[in-house]
Amino acid sequence: MTDVDAGFWTTVADTVAAVCLLAGAFLTFAAGVGTLRFPSLLARMHAVTKPQVLGLILGLTALALRVRNWSAVAMLVLVVIFQLATAPVGAHLVSRAGFRTGKVDETELQPNEMDPSSTDDPH
Template sequence: MIIDVVSAVLILTGSLLALTAAIGIVRFPDTLSRMHAATKPQTFGMILVLTGTFIRLNGHVDGGMLILTGLFTLITAPVVAQRVGRLVYREQSLGDEVIDEGDFTARRE
């Protein structure tokens, strides 16, 4: 009975975080803000949902797949966010004719 309550609380909390991430993606004005909304609460929400599901399964064979799914999310989400953020930064910098100090290829017109 207590396990069911803990599982339900984790799943509902994770679902609410994923919902706020979706609302943030729609409502935020620029790409960097949207990227933050897409990575931070969505990843944490998914981990909470997976944890609640893992507790509810209670030793089922699919528990290992839930752990792998959570690890894959934790590994890939920061990498994707970093790549998107770098792309947006470079696009904005090149549009304003600002040269990044770490970039050795300057765009000239």
């Protein structure tokens, strides 16, 4: 590979990294705004888990494209895997604690039509 080709691919990688970083920052910002603006615990929890995780992944992808060191990229992949494994568990625990402490207004929730113990079951 010539120096011109290497410079071209470096520029492409840097541009993709910048786009990933900006998109990740936007998603992280959106998660923060959603946390402040949404009215209920479950809506806030959704705002925190969905865009925050994708924003972090995009930010780490941008970092991996800039660093270009295999040991650092391997560590970033481990961070992504750990985040993907723990974010759903954390969200589940927050929602469960909200239900147990009465912080969730159950009148705003949709009924569970698949529940066999439902009182409006016509069968």
